[in-house]
Amino acid sequence: MNTTIRELLSKLGNLPVAVDQLADDADLYTAGLSSFASVQLMLGLEDAFDIEFPDNLLNRKSFASIAAIEATVEQIIAGRKVA
Amino acid sequence: MNIAAQIGQASFGERAARVAAIARAHADQVDKEGRFPREAVDAMVVERLLGIQVPPSHGGEGATFSDIAELCSIIGQACASSAMIFAMHHIKLSSLVEHGPESPWHSTFMRRVAGEQLLLGSATTEGGIGGNLRNSICAIEVADGICRLEKDATVISYASYSDAILITSRSHKDAAPSDQVMTVFLKDQYTLERTHVWDTLGMRGTCSDGFLFKGEAPAEQIFPSPFAEIAAQSMLAASHLLWSGVWYGIAADAVAKAQAFVRAAARKSPGQTPPGALRLAEISNQLQMVRSNIIAGLKTYEDAKRDHEKLSSMGFAVAMNNIKICSSETILTIINGAMLICGIMGYKNGTPFSIGRHLRDAHSAQLMISNDRIYGNTSSMLLVHKQDTSLLG
Numbered sequence: 001m002n003t004t005i006r007e008l009l010s011k012l013g014n015l016p017v018a019v020d021q022l023a024d025d026a027d028l029y030t031a032g033l034s035s036f037a038s039v040q041l042m043l044g045l046e047d048a049f050d051i052e053f054p055d056n057l058l059n060r061k062s063f064a065s066i067a068a069i070e071a072t073v074e075q076i077i078a079g080r081k082v083a
Numbered sequence: 084m085n086i087a088a089q090i091g092q093a094s095f096g097e098r099a100a101r102v103a104a105i106a107r108a109h110a111d112q113v114d115k116e117g118r119f120p121r122e123a124v125d126a127m128v129v130e131r132l133l134g135i136q137v138p139p140s141h142g143g144e145g146a147t148f149s150d151i152a153e154l155c156s157i158i159g160q161a162c163a164s165s166a167m168i169f170a171m172h173h174i175k176l177s178s179l180v181e182h183g184p185e186s187p188w189h190s191t192f193m194r195r196v197a198g199e200q201l202l203l204g205s206a207t208t209e210g211g212i213g214g215n216l217r218n219s220i221c222a223i224e225v226a227d228g229i230c231r232l233e234k235d236a237t238v239i240s241y242a243s244y245s246d247a248i249l250i251t252s253r254s255h256k257d258a259a260p261s262d263q264v265m266t267v268f269l270k271d272q273y274t275l276e277r278t279h280v281w282d283t284l285g286m287r288g289t290c291s292d293g294f295l296f297k298g299e300a301p302a303e304q305i306f307p308s309p310f311a312e313i314a315a316q317s318m319l320a321a322s323h324l325l326w327s328g329v330w331y332g333i334a335a336d337a338v339a340k341a342q343a344f345v346r347a348a349a350r351k352s353p354g355q356t357p358p359g360a361l362r363l364a365e366i367s368n369q370l371q372m373v374r375s376n377i378i379a380g381l382k383t384y385e386d387a388k389r390d391h392e393k394l395s396s397m398g399f400a401v402a403m404n405n406i407k408i409c410s411s412e413t414i415l416t417i418i419n420g421a422m423l424i425c426g427i428m429g430y431k432n433g434t435p436f437s438i439g440r441h442l443r444d445a446h447s448a449q450l451m452i453s454n455d456r457i458y459g460n461t462s463s464m465l466l467v468h469k470q471d472t473s474l475l476g
Contacts, residue, residue, distance in 0.1 A: 015259075016259055017259075029261065029262070029309070029311050030254075030258070030259070030262045030309070031259060031262075032259030032260065032261055032262065033261070034217075034261055035217070035460070035463070035464075036463050039463045039464060039466055039467055042466075042467045043466055043467060046467070052469075053467060055396065055397065055398050055468060055469055055471075056392070056396070058396055058397040058398070058467060058468055059392055059395045059396045059397070060311070060312075060315065060395045061392065061395070
């Protein structure tokens with residue numbers, strides 16, 4: 001999952017720095033993730049993992065770092081299995 | 084009884100009404116000469132309205148956004164420039180109130196704003212960023228506990244009259260354009276070199292000239308929270324809601340004039356409905372829509388305020404964007420309707436029904452953060468955000 005997230009971030013994140021140089025807990029907004037690019041990233045993630053982000057997870061915190069995105073996606077997938 | 088005791092007993096509304104009376108007396112001159120509404124701002128200081136948002140624990144009165152939006156409307160009915168200055172000051176103060184308690188310097192400064200009734204200015208616009216305040220070109224430099232900043236600020240409202248300016252920049256010289264901080268600079272910590280003159284269609288009294296800003300101050304005056312958080316959690320909502328309060332005030336005054344015009348016509352010819360009466364009903368309907376929309380927005384904000392996740396959610400951002408779009412677009416339709424009712428008496432300056440200044444001031448609303456930019460921002464969020472289809476939310 002981490003690799004897929006990194007690939008999407010590199011394709012859609014439009015970051016001024018190389019994604020492989022970012023630590024999992026690096027702040028993506030500090031790295032230059034714009035609100036438009038974060039929406040593109042969300043769309044990419046929804047498609048790649050066949051999920052939909054519920055509104056309560058559509059906030060800055062959920063997309064603040066690669067680790068945060070991973071946790072958010074895992075939470076959605078886990079919720080789907082229970083349901 | 085001393086003045087402080089008198090003010091202490093009067094409601095926010097009564098105090099703002101006294102400011103509005105003074106603002107109204109000078110509004111035409113302020114507009115004509117494009118000068119700072121000194122008398123109205125002095126009255127805000129006398130009525131101690133500049134510090135009301137500060138919590139009582141820091142020497143203020145703990146006024147809510149709803150309280151302040153109401154005052155913006157009261158003053159806006161008299162002089163839009165004065166009301167906009169009042170709104171912009173409180174938008175900056177909201178950043179201090181929400182994010183100031185995190186740092187000792189900002190806590191102390193908040194107390195000073197309330198105690199000394201300091202007027203806060205804002206410098207978020209910069210040459211070259213294309214109007215996107217979430218991007219900066221200039222960067223703050225910190226060395227030996229001192230921060231230095233130079234910014235080509237194409238607009239700083241009432242800069243020459245502010246006691247302090249809250250200014251955005253990149254957080255360091257290698258930071259990405261969106262990695263921003265906000266810093267408070269006090270009047271004796273910066274110089275301003277005028278680069279653009281504010282000679283505009285409306286809102287002429289805000290004196291929003293452009294300046295080359297050069298500041299130097301202790302580094303502790305930089306807000307600890309990133310500007311991205313300040314923008315999302317207090318500034319954008321405060322801007323859309325308090326501006327809307329001002330805009331509602333402009334439209335409400337235009338409708339009041341149109342109504343006075345229709346009533347005078349009705350008295351002259353009893354038994355006949357005056358020609359403007361139907362249109363008055365129409366703009367009264369539109370004004371109610373704007374008002375309901377702002378009230379709903381204020382409630383959404385007050386509810387979300389206790390929940391930081393909600394404040395930074397897309398649903399909240401979409402709601403605030405929609406409020407700004409609705410009020411800024413609809414007031415133009417309303418004021419134009421009022422002009423049609425009052426006819427040449429509305430078009431002419433210096434009559435009891437003059438609406439020219441209202442119409443000109445109102446035209447700034449769709450440009451203060453361009454509505455096209457806001458629509459673009461909302462449309463991008465709607466790609467992932469699912470609309471709440473319930474009626475009560």
